[in-house]
Amino acid sequence: MADIINLVAGVEGDVAQLRERRPEAKENAQASFAALLEPAEPGTFSYAERYAIATFVAGVYQAAPAVDFYSDLLAEESEELAAEITRAVERGITTGPYIDGGFTLFDGSPRLAAALDFAHLLAFHPKDASPAAIGHLQAAGWSDDDIVTLAQLISFLSFQLRVAHGLSVLAGTAQPAPVTEAPRPTQTPEWVPGEGTLVPDVAKPQGFVAHSLGWKPWVPPQPKEEFTDAQRDALIKPERIDMEYFRLLARDPAALKARTLTDLDIFYNTDGGLGRAERELAATVVSRLNGCEYCASVHQQRAKEEGGDAAAVDRLLEEGVDADLGSAQWSAIRDAALVLTKSPFDFDASHVERLEAVGFDTLAIIDVINSSAFFNWANRLMLTLGEPDVPKRFR
Numbered sequence: 023m024a025d026i027i028n029l030v031a032g033v034e035g036d037v038a039q040l041r042e043r044r045p046e047a048k049e050n051a052q053a054s055f056a057a058l059l060e061p062a063e064p065g066t067f068s069y070a071e072r073y074a075i076a077t078f079v080a081g082v083y084q085a086a087p088a089v090d091f092y093s094d095l096l097a098e099e100s101e102e103l104a105a106e107i108t109r110a111v112e113r114g115i116t117t118g119p120y121i122d123g124g125f126t127l128f129d130g131s132p133r134l135a136a137a138l139d140f141a142h143l144l145a146f147h148p149k150d151a152s153p154a155a156i157g158h159l160q161a162a163g164w165s166d167d168d169i170v171t172l173a174q175l176i177s178f179l180s181f182q183l184r185v186a187h188g189l190s191v192l193a194g195t196a197q198p199a200p201v202t203e204a205p206r207p208t209q210t211p212e213w214v215p216g217e218g219t220l221v222p223d224v225a226k227p228q229g230f231v232a233h234s235l236g237w238k239p240w241v242p243p244q245p246k247e248e249f250t251d252a253q254r255d256a257l258i259k260p261e262r263i264d265m266e267y268f269r270l271l272a273r274d275p276a277a278l279k280a281r282t283l284t285d286l287d288i289f290y291n292t293d294g295g296l297g298r299a300e301r302e303l304a305a306t307v308v309s310r311l312n313g314c315e316y317c318a319s320v321h322q323q324r325a326k327e328e329g330g331d332a333a334a335v336d337r338l339l340e341e342g343v344d345a346d347l348g349s350a351q352w353s354a355i356r357d358a359a360l361v362l363t364k365s366p367f368d369f370d371a372s373h374v375e376r377l378e379a380v381g382f383d384t385l386a387i388i389d390v391i392n393s394s395a396f397f398n399w400a401n402r403l404m405l406t407l408g409e410p411d412v413p414k415r416f417r
Contacts, residue, residue, distance in 0.1 A: 026055050030087045031186040032195040040385050041189070043294060046287035047392060050280045051182065057276035058175040059095075067168045070099040071134055072175060074107050079141050079179045081111030084202065084367065087190075088183055106130055114142055115202050136162035137172055139211070144176040144402045149313035151406035153221045153240045154213035161216055166241050170273040173407055174281070181399035184366040188391035192374055192384065218242070224411035227315045230339040233416050235319045239408035243269035250275070258282045270407060281399070288392045296382070296389035299330035300355055303347075304390055306335065307359040308397035311343050316410040317401055351380045359394040366395075 025048065028038055041048050059072050073096035080088035089111075097104040110128045127142065128135040136159050143151055159169050190196040215221050222238035243266045244253060254260065256275035262268040271278040289301050302325035309317035322339055326332045334352060337345040343360055347353050358373045377387050404410075 023052075025052055026091070027051055027182060027186050027189065030085075030091055030182075031190040031193065032087065033189050033193040035193070036384065037189055037193040037388070040388055043385055044287050044291055044388070044392065046291070047284050050284040050287070051185070053280035054174075054178050054277060054284060055182070057274070057280050058171065058178055061276065065168070066165060067171055070096065070103060071137065073099055074103055074134060075137055075141055075172070075175060076179055077104070077107050078110055078114065078138055079145055079176055080183060081107070082114040082142060082145055083180075083183055084115065085183045085187065086197070088186065103130070110138055114138075133162045133164065136164065140172065140406075141176045144173070144406055145180065148402045148405040152213075153215040153219045154211075155406065156240045157216035157219045158211070158213035160218050161213075166218065167273045169241055170271060170407070171277060173403055174271070174274055174277045177399045177402035177406075178277075178281070180402055181395045184362050184395035184398055185391055187366045188362060188369055188395065189388070191369055191371060192387055192391070194371075196370070215240075222409070222411070224409055225417055227319075227410055227412050230310060230315055230318050230322075231412075231416070232322060232336060232339060233319065234323075234413065235316050236411040236413050237267055237316050237404065237408055238411050239266050239270045241270055241273075241407055243267075244272050245269075252276075255279065256282070258286075267404075267408070271403070285396060285400075288389070288396050294383075295385040296355075296393070297328070299325050299328035300351070300386075301389055301393040302328055303330060303335070303352060304355055304359045304393035305397045305400075306338060307343060307356050308363050308394055309401055310338060311360060311363050312398070312401040312405070314397075314401040314404050316404050317397060319410075321397075351382070354380045354382070355390055358390050362391065362394045363398055 028034070059076060060069070064072070073092055077089065077092040077096050080092050093104055096107065106128065113127050127138045140155060140159055143155060156169065164172065187196065220240050220242060224238050227235060246263055246269070249263065249272065252275045253272040256272055256279035257263060257268055258279065292298060302321045305321040306318055306325055309321060318339065322335045325335050331348050334348040338347065343356065347356055354376045358369065358377060361369045361373060374387060377390060
């Protein structure tokens, strides 16, 4: 199969060749597509549902090339459902999911309607997630395994579409298109945690912190004693079996393995391109904007450990994304990461030119795009499957 990101972005030549310098990231982004959209055994999460959710997410993000790609896959499964998703996209762009206390995105099956509600939440305002959102899915018949896959699918698309757009701008293949701003919801949905929803007793951080945090899930992690060989292999690092986050994601081992390998190549492949501290800066900026205290706490520390300006990182945590970062290079990375996060389609040639003007080559700019996009994947998982917890030593 053709590489999906290159296909959607319309890139070839130099930019496509430079992507090959991050081979594990490229191959495992493709493997993530296979695991989440076209697994050999889809189980109770059908291909039609997967394509419907992908079409919806691409649609509300207004990613025209990806809409065409995913809607074609959906139409092969059901032309009727494809038409229904088109209507749901129109509602999602113009109104958001919460209208007069009801949910009007989708008039079909309650199971798919709940998934589209969840997709809209993850796409536009993941910080507003709560155990009640998990309960909403459980009430509609979603199993714990399928909830993890659903969250991975939506979060992966948030990464894939940002990378594709960023690369298309870099390659000069982006097609300008008007984008309608999707407003935030104005009402709280009447969702409640279900009997199967975990509602942990946590000490929530009172802001962004420069020390480590814990994390507690809202969906039960896979018990250690029930781990399969495939799930152990998916951890990549065996010690991760002691971390609830990885035991949770191991409910879909193929997706977890592909995601982890994508992550490692984006952030640790130092064959040219952007420095390690700068990649961690992008991760911290995105996490600060998305409101993910856990991810910000981890990656601010890594930025410092890799030689980044500790004072600038501390200002970013304390003052927010408009803080003075102390250098033109860091400011250019920050601004590119912000625009890719807020609305990826506002990222344009001016951002590429600014990155070039402060000394970054094309491979380094690909690293900025990859690093920023990846944390739009990571943050969404952390924010919508659980919540951070301040360890007792820091309370």
